[in-house]
Amino acid sequence: MATIKNVAKKAGVSVATVSRVLNNKGYVHEDTRKLINEAIEELNYKPNEVARSLYKKKSRLIGLILPDIRNPFFPELSRGVEDEMQKHGFRLIIGNADEKLEKESDYIHTFKQNNVIGIISATNHRDLSHYDDLSLPVVLLDRTSDKHPSVSANGFDGGRQAAREIVRRGSKRVTLLKGPAELQAAQNRFKGAVEEMCTLNVNFNVMVTTSFAFDDAEKWAKKLFEEYPDTDGVIASNDVVAAAILHEAHRLGKSIPNDLQIIGFDDIPLSKLLFPPLSTIRQPAYEMGREAADLLIKLITNEKVQEKYIQMPVEFMERQTTRKAEENG
């Protein structure tokens, strides 16, 4: 790897002169500057960013906190953030908090120590105090708070849509799965579904769940049919849980969607590979990631921000775990 000395030698100047050009400080003749820049390019010299970030207190490094990379929703978010950051010449490092507050704090500390210039966090913790004293821009992703700008999906509307669609397609004994209480996004979609069921004035059951993990999803699915064996419509807390319910329904010999309709939430890549393909409320994960990156870049570069709290629309993806709607439905 080329060093500053190699650059100085090639350009026929002193290291101090190269340093002045790199840091854009002090006088350097235009011709000399040109020679140095050519040498930098030819040698593919990359200044040591740690040293530079200490000197200039500025890096191009962004930190991204994900709560659980095993949930297929988050890799999609992450790719959106990455692609947008890369387009603008920023570098991204990812920390997987594994739903643990301690791990999350540890990552934030690591980010800070390595002079990241901004953080995007898809944290699932209610308590955001560890973001308060960072003195650098923070954008929340897939959650909201009045303390930080954010990008989230309109989960409340998603819940309403799910309830509306399952009722107009004929389910009479709908069960709503309430997702983990500490996850704001899970509660928003649940509240939306409850409100719409109440507006439609139809009966429904609620079953409480406490996790989105693959391993627990099977447990919720079994419990659902034990507690509500005659349910004919399920609005699941997310697609992973919906997949487990679909699986269990098959095992019990139920015909989908005739005996039971299922609507998920997220539209993860596997959902359309299930059989039958899962009807679900789509969150635009990749686009949400890009929006968050865009918002953070604007905050970092002090550009004017039109909207600090971006809420993105969700969409019902009609597949085959729901029946066709009546035309006048």
Add this chain to the structure above:
Amino acid sequence: MATIKNVAKKAGVSVATVSRVLNNKGYVHEDTRKLINEAIEELNYKPNEVARSLYKKKSRLIGLILPDIRNPFFPELSRGVEDEMQKHGFRLIIGNADEKLEKESDYIHTFKQNNVIGIISATNHRDLSHYDDLSLPVVLLDRTSDKHPSVSANGFDGGRQAAREIVRRGSKRVTLLKGPAELQAAQNRFKGAVEEMCTLNVNFNVMVTTSFAFDDAEKWAKKLFEEYPDTDGVIASNDVVAAAILHEAHRLGKSIPNDLQIIGFDDIPLSKLLFPPLSTIRQPAYEMGREAADLLIKLITNEKVQEKYIQMPVEFMERQTTRKAEENG
């Protein structure tokens, strides 16, 4: 956040003395050292690691390169690495290369600039020249090379097992899906299956595929049944592709496993949620991640390494996309 000045003030000593203790350099009286360490603890002072790593050329930071975080196999690997690293007080930053060599090189550069002290790479590129001149320990994960220590699963044996199991359970017209040519792990499992089919002296078809992506998996599944409509056994290139084949087989009205047996590879979390649950060759992803972390830590701390090329066993997970084996099978 506490500064070195706060620590010096609390301990009643100069900043230089605190610095000597932090860097373990020069004489400091034992009592003074104790006072300083108490002040550090009470104030929860964390020295700026960038400055320290420049000074001591040493950080506790590890970089992990993942080829594609959307493939559910890699988040599992990653968690294994993380948990083991955390146990030993190292910090991990993740770079998602998105299967692009340029992104991967860029992450390695970022890691290097931020003074990581070791890299674990699950790269899927044949060319490893960008790892050669790093002058820091590199452990390859889910692939091998004679240039770097590695942790991988015995994919060749996995392919053999898959072939043996599908044949002894009665498939007569087996199709092998050959995974992307540039992925060593995909080729090993394919070669193992080919060798076993040859040993068993039974006919088989090979269909070439060029990607593991969710979006392409549907395409391979459709093509498979167009080209080999009467196939009665599929050894898929991984579980994502197996899921797509299972989906397409349902769509075509095939009865699983009676008309068609399917065996996947990986055992990703969704595999047991499919219907019927997918029989597959399990790679111990989490454990592979832990082993790689353990190996890297040993290299960093100059501990004795017993085995630089660790190959982990794989296992046939009998679920319901394969029939029961005859007792004498």
